[in-house]
Amino acid sequence: MATTELCSEEALRFIWGGAIPLQIHLHESEVTTLPPPPPALILGPRIGYLPLLVPLLKPYFSSTLPPGVDTVWFDYKGLPLKWNIPTGVLFDLLCAEPERPWNLTVHFRGHPGETLIPCESEDNVKWSFINALKEAAYVINGNCKNVMNLSQADQFELWQSLMKGNVEAYQRIASRLKLGPIGEDCTLKTGAGQPRQALGEADTAGSSRVGRIPVRLYVRNIIQDLDDFDEATAVDSWDSISYINRPVEIHKHEGHLLTLRTALKALLPEIFDDETMPDNQIFSKEEGCQVTNPSFEDYETPNSLRNVETEEASIISDSVVLSKKPKVKLIRIQGIELDLSIPFFWVVNNLMNPDYFIHICVFTEASPSQVLVR
Amino acid sequence: MGSSCKEEGYLSLENMFHIDRNEECLIVDSFSEREETDDVATLVHSTSNETHIYDFHIVYSFSYKVPVLYFHGYQSDGQPLSMDEIENDLPPSSSKILRESKWTYMTLGEHPYVRRPWYTLHPCATSDWMKLLLGGTSMKDLDISSYLLSWLSVVGQAIGLRIPLELQQRSVKHPSASCFIINN
Numbered sequence: 001m002a003t004t005e006l007c008s009e010e011a012l013r014f015i016w017g018g019a020i021p022l023q024i025h026l027h028e029s030e031v032t033t034l035p036p037p038p039p040a041l042i043l044g045p046r047i048g049y050l051p052l053l054v055p056l057l058k059p060y061f062s063s064t065l066p067p068g069v070d071t072v073w074f075d076y077k078g079l080p081l082k083w084n085i086p087t088g089v090l091f092d093l094l095c096a097e098p099e100r101p102w103n104l105t106v107h108f109r110g111h112p113g114e115t116l117i118p119c120e121s122e123d124n125v126k127w128s129f130i131n132a133l134k135e136a137a138y139v140i141n142g143n144c145k146n147v148m149n150l151s152q153a154d155q156f157e158l159w160q161s162l163m164k165g166n167v168e169a170y171q172r173i174a175s176r177l178k179l180g181p182i183g184e185d186c187t188l189k190t191g192a193g194q195p196r197q198a199l200g201e202a203d204t205a206g207s208s209r210v211g212r213i214p215v216r217l218y219v220r221n222i223i224q225d226l227d228d229f230d231e232a233t234a235v236d237s238w239d240s241i242s243y244i245n246r247p248v249e250i251h252k253h254e255g256h257l258l259t260l261r262t263a264l265k266a267l268l269p270e271i272f273d274d275e276t277m278p279d280n281q282i283f284s285k286e287e288g289c290q291v292t293n294p295s296f297e298d299y300e301t302p303n304s305l306r307n308v309e310t311e312e313a314s315i316i317s318d319s320v321v322l323s324k325k326p327k328v329k330l331i332r333i334q335g336i337e338l339d340l341s342i343p344f345f346w347v348v349n350n351l352m353n354p355d356y357f358i359h360i361c362v363f364t365e366a367s368p369s370q371v372l373v374r
Numbered sequence: 375m376g377s378s379c380k381e382e383g384y385l386s387l388e389n390m391f392h393i394d395r396n397e398e399c400l401i402v403d404s405f406s407e408r409e410e411t412d413d414v415a416t417l418v419h420s421t422s423n424e425t426h427i428y429d430f431h432i433v434y435s436f437s438y439k440v441p442v443l444y445f446h447g448y449q450s451d452g453q454p455l456s457m458d459e460i461e462n463d464l465p466p467s468s469s470k471i472l473r474e475s476k477w478t479y480m481t482l483g484e485h486p487y488v489r490r491p492w493y494t495l496h497p498c499a500t501s502d503w504m505k506l507l508l509g510g511t512s513m514k515d516l517d518i519s520s521y522l523l524s525w526l527s528v529v530g531q532a533i534g535l536r537i538p539l540e541l542q543q544r545s546v547k548h549p550s551a552s553c554f555i556i557n558n
């Protein structure tokens with residue numbers, strides 16, 4: 001497959017164009033005027049970060065803020081939001097049932113330093129991004145020289161392009177880093193179509209090649225027996241979410257067999273048990289309930305990216321749950337609920353973030369001992 | 375350092391007392407392996423009013439395949455130290471580097487197990503300088519405690535941690551594992 005076919009231009013624009021409609025309320029303790037200011041309606045780019053919206057929000061609320069020094073932070077239903085997680089990932093993870101607009105609260109005071117890293121300026125976000133990029137480069141290449149060797153001007157340009165959502169400018173610089181795309185066998189392809197040898201400890205004179213792919217997993221457990229994500233209890237603490245920052249390791253000769261399921265199973269073996277999740281089953285839903293993906297309602301979706309299963313009628317599954325082991329309810333990447341049998345190379349090439357990480361939200365349900373029979 | 379393990383945790387060294395810049399008495403007694411933070415009693419020597427207490431954790435990074443240092447400090451009353459206060463406690467060479475490379479040397483990051491903001495030393499250069507330090511020794515020949523001791527001898531300098539000779543002699547099994555000995 002030619003390089004241009006491994007990842008689609010359309011997919012890239014889709015990822016960069018995705019945004020979450022946000023309704024930002026100022027926290028009541030910081031409202032000093034009557035009437036209180038109405039909430040700000042703003043679009044948060046999926047690949048962006050919440051603090052980058054502050055220059056737009058601050059003027060909106062500044063007249064009502066109490067005097068003092070700002071350290072801006074956001075919360076969703078009381079949960080302080082980790083600003084170094086891309087906005088789209090926060091939304092996919094914390095809104096089990098997508099909420100439109102997404103109601104967030106902004107604070108300019110009282111930053112919870114015990115639980116949140118302070119974000120004092122755009123620089124914090126920029127360096128968090130650059131460090132993530134370096135980490136991804138290290139995972140892929142065994143070193144982060146390509147990122148470290150970017151000129152100041154290029155680094156600036158890269159960051160600016162992300163902030164402004166300028167995908168062409170971003171591609172101009174990012175393509176020189178040669179961090180992607182990966183081929184059908186999940187190894188890195190250079191422009192000439194030759195596989196690049198990834199540096200791994202298993203390397204012995206090039207005979208066994210281990211490729212590594214940067215992955216960040218966010219695992220959230222939903223209470224059992226929910227018909228509807230609407231009833232899912234909101235996350236009240238980050239302790240209830242497992243964050244796993246670990247590369248997927250691929251042995252070259254097995255790369256072409258890698259599906260999303262097998263990749264995730266390598267990282268979460270207890271959850272992706274063969275008995276609890278056969279390939280042809282996405283997740284259990286109540287009979288007659290259409291499986292839809294509400295993320296697409298508000299903006300155009302290239303058909304090729306829509307999860308094929310959502311176009312069909314309801315998915316009825318026979319689920320027989322015999323143990324307390326958590327089982328996968330659904331996988332969400334870039335707002336899309338994915339079929340686990342999709343080839344992993346496709347997922348990585350088309351759905352990764354600009355930091356070259358693939359951020360995956362995994363929803364599990366830990367059912368009590370019971371048998372659900374259809 | 376590529377061993378697969380079923381149980382994951384981190385190494386911790388807690389309640390290290392830092393008195394002041396010129397009288398550092400951080401002494402490593404032993405490291406304990408754990409999955410949760412428990413208080414570990416260590417050597418205390420303090421006559422000063424301004425005693426800062428530090429906890430150090432060594433966590434394995436799957437991305438960089440090296441150990442990474444996480445630490446945080448607090449006042450004797452439990453109040454966390456600010457970045458400025460921590461900077462003052464660092465050895466002069468380290469605080470100089472910190473001033474020059476504010477974002478790439480030592481920053482606040484989320485501790486992977488404790489899930490709170492802790493200070494961390496960036497690991498991207500670790501693999502390179504470890505290779506230099508270990509010379510021709512292959513990773514396979516080196517046991518983990520020797521590796522960690524070598525690693526700690528360099529990283530310790532960044533934060534002013536001194537490793538006593540006894541610990542080195544007890545743990546070093548491989549003759550070619552080298553350590554920098556910190557003299558203050």
